[in-house]
Amino acid sequence: MTDGPVLTCDGLLKRYGDRLAVDGVGFTVSEGECYGLLGPNGAGKTTTISMICGLVPCDAGSVWVAGRSINARSVAAKAAIGYVPQEVALYPELSAAENLRFFGRLYGLSGAELARRVGEVLETVGLTDRAGDRIEGYSGGMKRRANIAAGLLNHPRLLVLDEPTVGVDPQSRNSILETVESLRSAGLAVLYTTHYMEEAERLCDRIGIIDGGKLVAEGTRRQLVDLVGGRDRVRVAADGDLAAFAQRCRALPGVESAEDVGDAVELVAADGRRVLRPLIEAADACGVEMWSVEVAEPDLEAVFLSLTGRELRD
Amino acid sequence: MTGDQLRRAAAIALANLRRVGGDRRVYFGALVLPMMIMLLVGGVFGAGKKIVVGVVDEDHSALSARAVALLARSDQVSVRTVHDAGAVKRSVRRNLLLAGVVIPAGYGARLLAGGGATVTAVYDVGQPQAEDARAQLSNVLATQGAEIAAARYALATRGVPLATGLGRAEAMTNAAFAADRNSKVQSPSPYAYTAPSNVVLFTFVVALTGSAGFVQSRRLGLTRRMLSTPTSTGAVMLGEAVPLVVAAVVEALLLVVVGWVILRVDWGNPLGVIVLVVLAALAAAGGGMLLGTLARSPEQAGAIGIPAAIGMGMLGGCMWSLDIVGPAMRTVGHLFPTAWAMDGYVALVFRHAGLAAIGWDVAALAVFAVVLLSAGALMLRRTVTPR
């Protein structure tokens, strides 16, 4: 429909009293892209999202979604956004289907179209067979899935999820992540906040690290890792003359160190994936038989620590 | 507001009503309970119950017997003969009798001689019907006074013997009484007071406790979630406020119908009833909106709402008539919409007043409705508007 990013926000600023909850945050999210906002409790994730969804007026900055400006007075422009709040915002006394029909009406759907769409989103989050049950009887994971379903009713171009996996069992969590992955593949622009770095690593094409209301770094996982000079660790399990193999590895370009640890050789490299092919050639040359190769990239936890001097989770 | 937004407001209102409708406790609190109260209170203190008056006749004359007969003739009084004045006072004190009358020895002779006689009456002023008993008694004494005056006049001007003149005068008042009784409309249902009382009381109970839903919408983040859709602030406010008005109106109309069909209450002017129902519901809904925005939790809304409704009901005359309280309490009562609503219903039911006759009550209720709804809307706007 429109060229360029689905979401553009710039210079977002929100003050509560003398506290700056959000301080100059700006980023873009394109079609088919998942952007992760990663930060600890109180970092300003929800406040940022609230400004993007027009739920809180900005003290400064601007938000554009699908080519339309969004602010706290916007009404029609919100049709392009699917918002999944941090807390489950559904009527506990009503069934999932009733809740979805209700929100569908708020998105302007009615009649056959509404019924069809409710069926589709229930299918998407895997709640079709429990659609008639009251929300209050749902497990935490099911509630969160229903909460997500409500944000999909309007075929949003931008899907905003605020920590959708908090307090959810691993199975539901996995199902939620899979849902988000498939929605992204279907072309939605996804803005995903979390304080779980594993989720950000798995889902997000780009990640913004937010702390104390400021976006302290932004980029792909790789870019963030490089930013703090991170090194990959490569572990090669093998049989044969491992000492000779280790020595040969040390000579390879990009390898900083290699050590024989008995049943394996452990290497440190700037980019683990780049050294895989030379490693195999080196093993052949030494007559070493490789069993397995593991590449461990430095995680975002380490990145966060080095950027903010604090742990991601308190 | 555009049709689009009105449809959204309707969806919000329906969701709110549906969620309340699924709760069985609501049916007990809003239907069974008020009906039980109406039946109980109406059955025990019904206006149709006769006032039991103890009479001590120390005179034993034809005239004292006539006075007792006049008193017994009244629809509202049942006379019980007691033998001494001390016993009458004790019985009234113990609430065995509502009132007592002592006719002193020499009563008849003094009246016939053209003099006065002192009849002692004992009442418990704390009883709502004491006033009725007093009125009945003075009515009796006035009637008998007129009969004697007529007989003495006939004696003085025409020389008709006193006993003959008295007999004629008594026959005339008896005939007038019979005519009056024939033309008299049916006496009010024993539920005539308790039915409107409960209509007013439960209008406020429903609207004030209904505010808990408001608090819940806010606390669950539903209000915020609604605003993330293309729904305007006005539509959200309307969708949250309308169910309170609807619930209060439906409650009041249901109780009016129950009173009418089951308890045979004659409500009087239908337009007057509708106006009172709607205005009281609007005032109550305004109060509910205020409470809903001020309360921190649904429990708090209930914990404040119920006693507030009952308190306003008490002060407004839903538990006992404001006719029996002092002028200060009556004034205090009229600081609340309940008193004006009750005044309106009492005029419609007991005096068969028309809409014009309850104009002041209607106007006062309308002022309450406007003030409370505006204050409620203002507060609601503050809680709904993004900050």
Ligand SMILES: Nc1ncnc2c1ncn2[C@@H]1O[C@H](COP(=O)(O)OP(=O)(O)OP(=O)(O)O)[C@@H](O)[C@H]1O
């Ligand atoms: N309505 C408000 N009034 C005052 N302060 C607020 C308000 N909302 C947020 N804050 C403050 O702004 C800061 C950012 O809060 P925010 O909810 O955006 O953090 P978050 O990153 O979403 O945290 P969490 O992971 O706990 O959800 C916090 O210090 C918070 O206390």
Ligand SMILES: [Mg+2]
């Ligand atoms: Mg948050």
